[in-house]
Amino acid sequence: MHTEEEYLAAVKEIAELKGELSRARRNYEAVTDYMSRISHDIRTPMNSIIGLAKLGEEESSGRAVKEYFGKIRESAEYQLEILGDVLDMARIESGQFTLYPEAYSLETLAETLTSMTAPLAEQKGITFSAEFHDIFADTLVLDKLRLRQILMNLLSNAVKFTPEKGKVMLTVSQMAAGNGRVRTVFTVKDNGIGMSEEFTKNMFKPFTQERTAATAEIQGSGLGLSIVKNLVDLMGGDIRVKSQIGVGTEFIVEIDCEPASGGKANDKNADMSYVFSGKRALVVDDHSINRILEVKLLKRVGFETDSAANGYECLKKFIASEIGYYDVILMDVKMPVMDGLEAAGKIRALERTDSAKVKMIAMSANSYPEDMEKSKEAGMDIHIAKPVIPSVLYSELAGLLR
Missing domain, CATH: 3.40.50.2300 (Response regulator)
Structure with a gap:
C-alpha cells in the first residue's frame, strides 16, 4: 500500500504534468497563429505583385516592358519561395509539422512533376526525362503535397545547377519492403556542375550553400535541402547523394508506404477546356x-x-x-x-x-x-x-x- 505522502506526491506530479501540457498547448497555438499571420501578411501583397506582373507580361506590346514585368514576377516568386522555406523550417524545428497521408497515383505525380520541370529545363536548353521501372503499385498512401515538395526541390536544383545542353532525369522504381509495404525509389540525376565531397557532408544543414565561381549568380535560401532531409525523415524514408565536381549529382530517395486499395486517386484532367459561360x-x-x-x-x-x-x-x-x-x-x-x-x-x-x-x-x-x-x-x-x-x-x- 502507498502512504499518504506518496499519494499526495503523485497527485502533485500529475498536476504539474497537466500544467506543462497546458502551457505547451498554449505555446503551440501561439506559434501557429503567429506563423499564420506572418505568412498571410507577406503573401497577400506578393500575390498582388505577381498577379499584376503576370497581366503586364500578357497585355504589354513592347518587348522591353514584357521583360521588365517578367523580372518583377520572377523576383516576387523567388521571395515567396524563400518565405515558404523559412516557415517550413520553423515548423519542422518547433515540432509542429504534421503529415497528411492519402491515396496518390505515381502516374499523376509524374505528370505533375513533368509539367512543372519541363518548362524550367526548356528555358535553360536542358533535356529533361522521366522514366518508370518495375512499378507494381501505382497508387500509394502518403502525403502527396510533401512528396511533391521533396522531388520538386531536387528537380529544380538539378535544373538550376546544370548548364545548357545538360540532362536531368527522374527515375522511379519499386520493390517489396515486407509486411505488405512497398519501397518506392526516386532518383534525380543530372550531369551538372556537381558538389565537392566537403560540401556533401554538410549540405543538409540549414543555410548551407557551396559558394564557387560556378554558383556565384545562382540564388537560393540554403534551406531547401535541409527541408528535404527533414521531410524524408518524417516520412520514415532515406536520402543519399552521389556527386562529383564537373560530372554531376545523383539524389536517391527511398520511402516505404502502404499501397492504396481501390486503384488510382481521382485527379483532375489537366487538359479540360475551360468554358464557364452562363455561370x-x-x-x-x-x-x-x-x-x-x-x-x-x-x-x-x-x-x-x-x-x-x-x-x-x-x-x-x-x-x-x-x-x-x-x-x-x-x-x-x-x-x-x-x-x-x-x-x-x-x-x-x-x-x-x-x-x-x-x-x-x-x-x-x-x-x-x-x-x-x-x-x-x-x-x-x-x-x-x-x-x-x-x-x-x-x-x-x-x-x-x-
Whole structure:
C-alpha cells in the first residue's frame, strides 16, 4: 500500500504534468497563429505583385516592358519561395509539422512533376526525362503535397545547377519492403556542375550553400535541402547523394508506404477546356487589387461576376440574391468585419435550398494542411493557395461545376 505522502506526491506530479501540457498547448497555438499571420501578411501583397506582373507580361506590346514585368514576377516568386522555406523550417524545428497521408497515383505525380520541370529545363536548353521501372503499385498512401515538395526541390536544383545542353532525369522504381509495404525509389540525376565531397557532408544543414565561381549568380535560401532531409525523415524514408565536381549529382530517395486499395486517386484532367459561360461567381476579398485580378481571371473564361470586400458583405449579397443565382463563391479567408470561414458557416446555415448547394472555394495565402482542414470544417468545398495559379483555379472550378 502507498502512504499518504506518496499519494499526495503523485497527485502533485500529475498536476504539474497537466500544467506543462497546458502551457505547451498554449505555446503551440501561439506559434501557429503567429506563423499564420506572418505568412498571410507577406503573401497577400506578393500575390498582388505577381498577379499584376503576370497581366503586364500578357497585355504589354513592347518587348522591353514584357521583360521588365517578367523580372518583377520572377523576383516576387523567388521571395515567396524563400518565405515558404523559412516557415517550413520553423515548423519542422518547433515540432509542429504534421503529415497528411492519402491515396496518390505515381502516374499523376509524374505528370505533375513533368509539367512543372519541363518548362524550367526548356528555358535553360536542358533535356529533361522521366522514366518508370518495375512499378507494381501505382497508387500509394502518403502525403502527396510533401512528396511533391521533396522531388520538386531536387528537380529544380538539378535544373538550376546544370548548364545548357545538360540532362536531368527522374527515375522511379519499386520493390517489396515486407509486411505488405512497398519501397518506392526516386532518383534525380543530372550531369551538372556537381558538389565537392566537403560540401556533401554538410549540405543538409540549414543555410548551407557551396559558394564557387560556378554558383556565384545562382540564388537560393540554403534551406531547401535541409527541408528535404527533414521531410524524408518524417516520412520514415532515406536520402543519399552521389556527386562529383564537373560530372554531376545523383539524389536517391527511398520511402516505404502502404499501397492504396481501390486503384488510382481521382485527379483532375489537366487538359479540360475551360468554358464557364452562363455561370455566376461572387468574389470576396478585402484586398482591392486581388479582387480585380480574380474577377479578371473569371471573366476570361466566361463567368459573370459580383464582388464583396468582406464576409459580411458576401453574406448580405447572397441573402439578397435569388435562389440559385450564384454558382460559386470565391472567399478570402482572412478579412476584417467578418472573415471567410465565419461567412461560409453562416451561408451553409441559412434556410435556403441553395445554401448547401452553392460551391465555395477558400482562397488563402496560408496553405498548410491544418488551414485546409479549417476551411473544410467551415463548409468550403476546396482550399486554393495564393498566389492564384490560373490553371489550378480553372481546373478546380471545372471539377466543382462539371
